[in-house]
Amino acid sequence: MAIHWFHPPVNIETDRPGLTYGCNNVEVAAAEFMKWTKRGPKWKKAVKACMAVHEGEGQPTT
Numbered sequence: 001m002a003i004h005w006f007h008p009p010v011n012i013e014t015d016r017p018g019l020t021y022g023c024n025n026v027e028v029a030a031a032e033f034m035k036w037t038k039r040g041p042k043w044k045k046a047v048k049a050c051m052a053v054h055e056g057e058g059q060p061t062t
Helices: 026-033 041-054
Strands: 005-013 020-025
Touching: 005 026, 020 026, 026 041
Parallel strands: none
Antiparallel strands: 005 020
16 A cells, blocks of 8 residues: 655644644544544545545645
8 A cells, every 4th residue: 555645744633632743644644533533524624635545536735
């Protein structure tokens, strides 16, 4: 499986309040999103974007 790199890395909120993670690839971002308990519209949009890249239908650009 190919890794889809972000350049520059994107900051993602973690499951720890106030802590962000400088993520550099789609696969790790998707794994981090799966830890979230609050899953609103922004979460859905982010996960949808990750899935699109993973399925070859999008680009990991910011």
